[in-house]
Amino acid sequence: MVFFMYVPFVYMLCPQLSFSEPFLTEQGLPEIPSKFLNLAKRPELFEWMVSIRRYLHENPELGFEEFHTSSLIRSELDKMGISYEHPIAVTGVVGYIGTGSPPFVAIRADMDALAMQEAVVWEHKSKVAGKMHACGHDAHVAMLLGAAKLLQERSSELQGTVILVFQPAEEGGGGAKKMRDAGILENVDAIFGLHVSAKYPIGVVSTRSGPVLAGCGFFEATISGNGGHAAIPQHTIDPILAGSNIILSLQQIVSREADPLDSQVVTVAKFEGGHAFNVIPDSVTIGGTFRAFSIESFKYLKQRIEEVVTLQASVQRCNATIHFFENAKPFYPVTVNDQKMHEHFLNVAGHMLGIESIREVPPVMGCEDFSFFAETIPGYFYYVGMVNETQGPLEFSHSPQFKVNEDVLPYGAALHASLAATYLLRHHSQKVPQKRSFHDEL
Numbered sequence: 298m299v300f301f302m303y304v305p306f307v308y309m310l311c312p313q314l315s316f317s318e319p320f321l322t323e324q325g326l327p328e329i330p331s332k333f334l335n336l337a338k339r340p341e342l343f344e345w346m347v348s349i350r351r352y353l354h355e356n357p358e359l360g361f362e363e364f365h366t367s368s369l370i371r372s373e374l375d376k377m378g379i380s381y382e383h384p385i386a387v388t389g390v391v392g393y394i395g396t397g398s399p400p401f402v403a404i405r406a407d408m409d410a411l412a413m414q415e416a417v418v419w420e421h422k423s424k425v426a427g428k429m430h431a432c433g434h435d436a437h438v439a440m441l442l443g444a445a446k447l448l449q450e451r452s453s454e455l456q457g458t459v460i461l462v463f464q465p466a467e468e469g470g471g472g473a474k475k476m477r478d479a480g481i482l483e484n485v486d487a488i489f490g491l492h493v494s495a496k497y498p499i500g501v502v503s504t505r506s507g508p509v510l511a512g513c514g515f516f517e518a519t520i521s522g523n524g525g526h527a528a529i530p531q532h533t534i535d536p537i538l539a540g541s542n543i544i545l546s547l548q549q550i551v552s553r554e555a556d557p558l559d560s561q562v563v564t565v566a567k568f569e570g571g572h573a574f575n576v577i578p579d580s581v582t583i584g585g586t587f588r589a590f591s592i593e594s595f596k597y598l599k600q601r602i603e604e605v606v607t608l609q610a611s612v613q614r615c616n617a618t619i620h621f622f623e624n625a626k627p628f629y630p631v632t633v634n635d636q637k638m639h640e641h642f643l644n645v646a647g648h649m650l651g652i653e654s655i656r657e658v659p660p661v662m663g664c665e666d667f668s669f670f671a672e673t674i675p676g677y678f679y680y681v682g683m684v685n686e687t688q689g690p691l692e693f694s695h696s697p698q699f700k701v702n703e704d705v706l707p708y709g710a711a712l713h714a715s716l717a718a719t720y721l722l723r724h725h726s727q728k729v730p731q732k733r734s735f736h737d738e739l
């Protein structure tokens with residue numbers, strides 16, 4: 298595997314040397330990230346992460362159904378001697394490494410797959426029809442377990458407690474919200490999350506301070522008329538025409554009512570109705586998503602979507618009902634990266650990868666339920682590049698052709714471990730010793 302060519306020669310000769318010497322010290326702060334990266338690239342650790350990722354890839358589970366995934370995580374934590382709480386939010390797991398005392402810093406992975414069929418032909422293709430890890434959450438779990446191993450090996454050197462957050466249901470189910478509402482962020486000072494990226498090369502990270510991903514919500518409307526013979530429209534109330542006009546009117550909310558400098562989206566992604574060439578149906582269903590970067594704009598979009606759907610339907614003598622699925626698909630807040638954590642990230646990633654390997658990513662209209670954590674405590678979300686330019690481009694996430702370049706795993710593990718360990722080093726002197734109630738087992 299080409300990857301191993303990058304493991305430093307000195308380290309390969311005497312791994313026990315760098316392994317045994319304490320290095321989580323304030324004097325040694327600048328070297329911590331590159332040391333963790335070298336440790337993460339150890340062949341045995343790399344192969345272990347690959348095997349976990351491949352097992353999860355073959356056995357994908359949807360949101361709140363990640364029972365085998367959760368069980369695998371707990372069994373690996375058991376083997377490492379890491380204590381944890383489970384179940385939280387059905388399948389969620391929260392592990393603890395370190396002193397059991399403040400400061401507390403969290404690192405997070407999402408566990409769920411997508412309801413889609415894998416089209417990649419390879420040895421470890423999904424064994425479950427209609428389910429696929431097409432967003433890289435299998436890699437995220439492997440990376441967080443990799444970080445757990447790196448940190449547990451150094452647990453006696455940690456100046457506080459690292460909290461491992463394995464959350465269910467990122468893909469629309471709001472698993473992070475359920476975890477947060479269960480109290481996992483109690484007394485936690487900060488949380489870091491990452492996502493693999495098919496846009497940037499391996500060894501490159503991308504991020505920004507401030508808003509990085511939009512807030513989003515979903516809607517579905519049923520427009521009811523009165524069906525009948527397509528050749529005698531005067532005896533019908535045509536919901537297809539009403540639905541078409543509703544879609545056109547929805548498109549005018551952003552173009553005519555929003556500030557052009559305040560990014561917003563309303564997309565109708567679903568339009569279902571009718572089964573025959575010569576029959577006007579009784580009803581049609583439309584559905585879609587709306588996104589914005591401020592709470593005010595988001596609330597305004599929701600209100601206007603509701604008004605436009607119901608009032609425009611009445612123009613064509615139809616009735617409309619609309620649902621926003623706030624329980625099943627909670628509205629995701631805007632993901633906002635904390636400024637101080639941005640500086641911490643630049644420091645850590647700069648020392649690990651070189652400052653030239655940190656790219657500024659523009660805000661995008663995608664959304665992430667990491668935002669539920671980041672709206673509660675200071676949070677930081679970043680992307681880890683995985684493109685090997687010699688192997689050509691990778692498909693973006695949610696594509697049936699999505700692939701993970703597994704060489705990214707040590708980078709994610711080392712970034713998680715470095716960000717958390719150095720955060721504790723920088724903040725431990727500001728904290729008064731005080732145990733969290735559910736850390737007593739440590």
Ligand SMILES: [Zn+2]
Pocket residue numbers: 431432468694695
């Ligand atoms: Zn996704």
Ligand SMILES: [Zn+2]
Pocket residue numbers: 432433434467492694
């Ligand atoms: Zn994802």
